[in-house]
Amino acid sequence: MTSERKSIHGQWSSRLAFILAATGSAVGLGNIWKFPYITGENGGGTFVLVYLLCIVLIGVPIMIAEIMLGRRGRQSPINTMKTLADEERRNDHWVWLGWMGMIAGFLILSYYSVIAGWALSYIFRTASGVFVGATADGVNSVFGDLVSDPERLLAWHTIFMVMTMIVVSRGVKNGLETAVRFLMPALFALLLMVVAYAMTTGYFMEGVQFMFTPGEIKREGVLIAMGHAFFTLSLGMGAIMVYGSYLPKGTSIVQATMFIAAADTIVALLAGLAIFPIVFANGLEPGAGPGLIFKTLPIAFGQMEAGTLIGTAFFVLLVFAAWTSAISLIEPVVAWLVENKGMNRLYASVWTGVATWFLGLGTIFSFNIWSDKTWSIPYLFKNYSFFDTLDYLTANVMLPLGGLFIAIFAAWLMRETSSRDELNTYNGLYKLWRILLRYVTPIAVIIVFLKAVSVI
Ligand code: PFF
Numbered sequence: 368m369t370s371e372r373k374s375i376h377g378q379w380s381s382r383l384a385f386i387l388a389a390t391g392s393a394v395g396l397g398n399i400w401k402f403p404y405i406t407g408e409n410g411g412g413t414f415v416l417v418y419l420l421c422i423v424l425i426g427v428p429i430m431i432a433e434i435m436l437g438r439r440g441r442q443s444p445i446n447t448m449k450t451l452a453d454e455e456r457r458n459d460h461w462v463w464l465g466w467m468g469m470i471a472g473f474l475i476l477s478y479y480s481v482i483a484g485w486a487l488s489y490i491f492r493t494a495s496g497v498f499v500g501a502t503a504d505g506v507n508s509v510f511g512d513l514v515s516d517p518e519r520l521l522a523w524h525t526i527f528m529v530m531t532m533i534v535v536s537r538g539v540k541n542g543l544e545t546a547v548r549f550l551m552p553a554l555f556a557l558l559l560m561v562v563a564y565a566m567t568t569g570y571f572m573e574g575v576q577f578m579f580t581p582g583e584i585k586r587e588g589v590l591i592a593m594g595h596a597f598f599t600l601s602l603g604m605g606a607i608m609v610y611g612s613y614l615p616k617g618t619s620i621v622q623a624t625m626f627i628a629a630a631d632t633i634v635a636l637l638a639g640l641a642i643f644p645i646v647f648a649n650g651l652e653p654g655a656g657p658g659l660i661f662k663t664l665p666i667a668f669g670q671m672e673a674g675t676l677i678g679t680a681f682f683v684l685l686v687f688a689a690w691t692s693a694i695s696l697i698e699p700v701v702a703w704l705v706e707n708k709g710m711n712r713l714y715a716s717v718w719t720g721v722a723t724w725f726l727g728l729g730t731i732f733s734f735n736i737w738s739d740k741t742w743s744i745p746y747l748f749k750n751y752s753f754f755d756t757l758d759y760l761t762a763n764v765m766l767p768l769g770g771l772f773i774a775i776f777a778a779w780l781m782r783e784t785s786s787r788d789e790l791n792t793y794n795g796l797y798k799l800w801r802i803l804l805r806y807v808t809p810i811a812v813i814i815v816f817l818k819a820v821s822v823i
């Protein structure tokens with residue numbers, strides 16, 4: 368019986384533990400670093416609207432499906448897909464979904480760790496007081512100095528990868544639960560403080576208008592907004608599936624999903640409300656790219672009462688948020704190595720960590736010694752750096768594709784009795800979910816893909 372299947376990796380100690388861990392996975396650099404800069408690059412208002420629509424119509428139904436598949440299969444995504452495909456008498460090729468997810472997680476972590484390294488280094492920069500009273504130019508040059516120095520970037524990237532490997536090797540449960548329980552609310556509180564500061568700049572309404580007044584959006588912007596909905600909710604690559612595989616039976620997947628998606632969205636919107644007023648108050652460019660938060664928030668910390676303390680704490684918490692996401696990025700790979708290659712967790716974590724660290728060099732160099740090396744893929748993008756290429760291919764192609772296949776499997780190929788049994792929710796809610804996942808979600812993903820490559 369499927370309901371009696373057990374994970375060899377253990378289980379969350381409670382429903383709350385799962386919600387915290389999944390929220391820890393979802394809330395990360397994506398919300399505070401990436402959301403503001405891609406919103407800035409894509410013109411604000413309409414981009415935010417498309418992103419919010421994608422969260423509700425695509426992200427939420429897929430998250431429910433992904434947790435459900437994980438809990439039913441109770442193994443790494445590859446083995447879960449194999450077991451469920453067998454059980455539903457479907458083709459074995461579904462294991463490819465697990466493979467693609469595993470590769471996506473590995474690619475994402477390689478650059479995620481480099482950016483988390485920036486945040487790590489900013490803990491010490493901020494604590495040293497260099498930002499006190501600093502001008503926009505001063506703050507800008509601190510960032511420029513950091514990213515143009517490959518050795519410093521490498522050192523921080525290495526430290527962050529080691530931190531990630533330590534937690535993953537001990538099993539995601541130990542340490543993670545406590546970390547998320549206290550640190551997430553603290554991050555939230557500090558974010559509110561920066562928003563409160565942003566209100567005093569005199570440019571708060573400009574920020575609000577930029578984020579919520581619809582305007583122009585490019586074709587590509589729609590794909591980026593959808594890709595970000597997947598990225599920010601950690602969907603389409605098996606991270607949430609593997610977390611679902613440690614979930615005790617009886618926990619309501621639908622309720623948990625609502626909480627995670629709401630918390631994630633609120634943090635992203637707050638980050639935007641904190642950053643854009645500072646951008647406008649200081650005559651900065653909203654489309655400044657990946658350095659945006661590192662060029663704006665320090666200005667606020669430099670001017671706020673107790674800004675050195677608040678700023679230092681903020682970057683500490685940002686690193687924690689990144690940390691709890693990073694471990695979920697390699698957990699699918701580690702779980703698979705343990706299940707299929709008979710490795711112990713420590714060995715599996717070190718092995719994956721070293722490979723990821725190595726690939727991270729590409730991202731480090733793309734900000735300095737490789738800054739003139741570019742890649743293009745016809746119909747998708749032209750002259751992107753190594754980092755932009757990785758980011759684009761994972762967030763905008765691999766995750767939505769993974770999500771599309773998860774939707775097809777859960778809504779079309781899995782028997783209704785199986786998904787009903789696993790979700791065990793109100794009939795109306797179940798029906799709504801299934802309709803969304805059968806029709807709305809896949810069609811929306813396909814339309815956005817076709818639009819991005821200019822077919823429609
Ligand atoms: N959701 C994380 C963030 O917003 O920072 C990033 C992430 C984690 C993406 C895990 C994908 C994933 F599987």
